[in-house]
Amino acid sequence: MSGKTVTRADLSEAVYQAVGLSRSESAELVERVLELVSDELVKGKNVKLSSFGSFQVRSKNERVGRNPKTGEEVPILPRRVLVFKPSNVLKSQINKNMLNSGK
Amino acid sequence: MIKSELIQKLAEENPHLFQRDVENIVNAILDEITGALARGDRVELRGFGAFSVKNRPARMGRNPRTGEQVAVAEKHVPQFKAGKEIRERLNK
Numbered sequence: 673m674s675g676k677t678v679t680r681a682d683l684s685e686a687v688y689q690a691v692g693l694s695r696s697e698s699a700e701l702v703e704r705v706l707e708l709v710s711d712e713l714v715k716g717k718n719v720k721l722s723s724f725g726s727f728q729v730r731s732k733n734e735r736v737g738r739n740p741k742t743g744e745e746v747p748i749l750p751r752r753v754l755v756f757k758p759s760n761v762l763k764s765q766i767n768k769n770m771l772n773s774g775k
Numbered sequence: 776m777i778k779s780e781l782i783q784k785l786a787e788e789n790p791h792l793f794q795r796d797v798e799n800i801v802n803a804i805l806d807e808i809t810g811a812l813a814r815g816d817r818v819e820l821r822g823f824g825a826f827s828v829k830n831r832p833a834r835m836g837r838n839p840r841t842g843e844q845v846a847v848a849e850k851h852v853p854q855f856k857a858g859k860e861i862r863e864r865l866n867k
Contacts, residue, residue, distance in 0.1 A: 678811040678818040683804050690803035691796045701785070701800050706823045708784055712776045714864045721778045724805045725853075729865065752865040754824070756855030765813050766828060766851050 713754060723761040730755055812853050822860035829854050 680702055687698040709719050713729055720726040730753050737748040778801065786797040808826060811818050818826040833849040857865075 676811075676814075676816045678807065678816050680820060682811070683807050683820075686803045686807035687800050690799050693796075698800075701789075702804060704785065704788070705781070705801060705804055706820060708781055709776075710823060710861050710864070713861065717776060719776045719781070721781070721805060724778075724809065727855075754855075754857040754861060754865060756824075756826075756853075758853045758855075762809055762812070762853055765809055766853055768813070 716752070721759075723759055725756055725758040725762050728755050728757060729753070815851075820858065822858045824858040824861065825856050827854050827856075828852070 680699070683702045684695065684699040687693070687702055688695050691698070693701070709727065712719050713727055716729050718726060718728045732748075732751050732753055734750045735748050737746050738744065739746055782794070782797050782801050785801065786792065786794050789797065792800075808818050812826055812828050815828055817828075828851050831850045831852060834847050836845050836847040837843065838845055
């Protein structure tokens with residue numbers, strides 16, 4: 673593992689390489705894709721990106737939690753959480769490459 | 776929303792781009808994330824979330840039906856942690 677961190681800049685670069693647009697427009701499009709996905713999730717809708725995975729919004733009920741340091745009981749309020757379910761394609765891509773690299 | 780609907784929306788917002796280009800843009804983003812994870816890299820998208828790969832070491836499993844022991848090979852699984860901004864927006 674190279675332990676590098678990929679960021680928006682790398683995604684913009686990938687878009688720039690793939691399509692003949694300016695770097696600034698590529699960056700804006702990356703941002704817009706993330707916004708469109710986020711907006712949909714905030715509306716409570718799921719986002720399914722085939723061969724990548726799906727983002728799902730789950731509603732959690734209130735439950736009693738505990739402060740691990742003090743042992744004090746605190747209520748955890750009902751909330752919505754975002755979960756990502758990787759597609760089989762993504763999972764197999766990850767394992768294929770790792771095996772090839774001898775990991 | 777599915778991928779084709781995302782592409783559709785983005786295409787409507789960018790009438791100067793060909794549908795084909797918009798498809799390539801969305802795929803380039805997803806492929807870049809997939810490629811990074813396949814290399815074992817982390818992908819951090821501030822406000823949205825972070826993708827990483829976790830290692831699950833090889834272990835001895837058991838066939839729950841027969842009770843027979845089976846070797847389970849080491850594997851790598853992708854993980855996603857939602858970013859602060861989106862977590863807050865989900866609960867507003």
